[in-house]
Amino acid sequence: MTKFNDTILKAFRGEATDYTPVWYMRQAGRSQKEYRELKKKYSLFEITHQPELCAYVTRLPVEMYDVDAAVLYKDIMSPPLPSIGVDVEIKSGIGPVIDNPITSFRDVEKLGAIDPESDVPYVLDTIRLLTREQLNVPLIGFSGAPFTLASYMIEGGPSKNYHKTKAFMYSDTKAWFLLMDKLADMTITYVKAQVNAGAQVIQIFDSWVGALNVTDYRIYIKPIMNRIFSELRETNVPLIIFGVGASHLIKEWNDLPVDVIGLDWRLSISDARQLDVTKALQGNLDPAFLLADWQVVEQKTKQIIDEGKQHPSHIFNLGHGVTPEISPDRLKQLTEFIHHYSQQ
Structure with missing residues (x-):
């Protein structure tokens, strides 16, 4: 194996780097092409349950x-949620679908707890395989x-407006905060197990929390996120x-005990800095x-890199995940350009 490249770890921690490191969500x-061939034979569920195969997909990009980091191939829903009693099916062209959505306090009470070593051993085995033998x-x-997971659990699947989720949050606060606590416990336990297995960085995806306004975020979400990140600080890995669509929450995120804030394309790096955001920033090329x-x-890439270099520290990424129509050759070309241009 070639020498370990820790450039992105330095950037996550706000240290100076020789160039702007990069990874891409999804x-x-x-x-x-290689992944698409695999998907003709195996579902996401089947790939993630086979550590050798999952490690291959993770390592491929x-x-x-x-790129300067690998990101574990898995879904935010299907590995952990079945462990606490939620039946999740990943349907092609739709996403996560739940046949028994949460509608009451009693439904929340029934949710269990996760034991990663027994419930998701294949995830931990994949991490061990990658970090001990395969990655540099x-x-x-x-x-x-919690909000993003809860949105699927209450809506029964993807949503455009999250009306059911917000109505549940507003109308049954006792059930809502119990749900947040249970999902926070699951997240903390699950993430700590990933770190113990060898993961060197953790990203928490609150993909759909931008549906809330700032006041509601402060009341219903921020306390639980503060607890999650405060407990995860014990792992000593970058968070x-x-x-x-959560640019309006950026100052709230800056208050959290995180190391890095990921931006989508709606807020520039310069504008984030003008809002007195002090954390390392990640992003934020629109995948389009x-x-x-x-x-x-x-x-556009030059603009993002130039803005990122004005303050420590910046990690290049997309403002959302890689889409199926994006050419692998274009991603390779982009990575080479980011490395070369940022060194000048």
């Missing part, structure tokens, strides 16, 4: 694109955040928070740019 899978870059583990002419991609 870099494992999606657009890769590191080898193909020369850090491995990013992750979990969904990242990310959500989509990668379908445009290279000159357009290059110009």
Whole structure:
């Protein structure tokens, strides 16, 4: 194995680096030909339950694109939630679907607790395999955040407006806060197990929390996120928070005990800094740019890197995940350009 590249760990911790490190959300899978061939034979569930196969999918973009970190191939829903009594099915073209959505305090009371070593041993075995034998870059583990997980559990699947989730939150606060506590306990236990198995960075995806306004976030979500990150500080690994359409919450996130804030494309790095955001920033090229002419991609990438270099520290990423139509060759080209341009 070649020398371990810890550049991105330095950037996550706010230290100076020789170049801007990069990884991409959903870099494992999606657009890769090799992955698509695998998906003809195996479902996501089957891949994640076979450590050798899951490690291969996780490792593939590191080898193909020369990114500075691997991100564990798995879904935020299907590994942990069945462990606490939620039946989740990942349906093609739809996403996570739950046939028994939560509607009452009693439903929340029935939820159990996760025991990672017995409930998701295949996830931990994949991490051990990657970090002990196969990777020369850090491995990013992750979990969904309570609001995002709850939105699927209450809506029964993806939603455009989260009306059921917010109505439940507003109308039955006792049940809501019990649900938040149970999901926080699950997240903390699950993430700590990933770190103990070898994950060197953790990202918490609060993908859909942007549906809330700032006041509601402070009341219904921020206390539980503060507890999660405060307890995860004990792991001594860099902690990242990310959500989509959540630019209005950026100052709230800056208060949390996290190391890195992931931005989507709606808020520039410069604008975030003007809001007195002091954490390391990650992001934030709109994935749609990668379908445009290279000159357009290059110009926007330069802008993001230049803004990122004004303050320590910046990790390049997309403002959301890689989409299936994005060419692997374009991701490789982008990675090479980021490394080269940021060294100048």
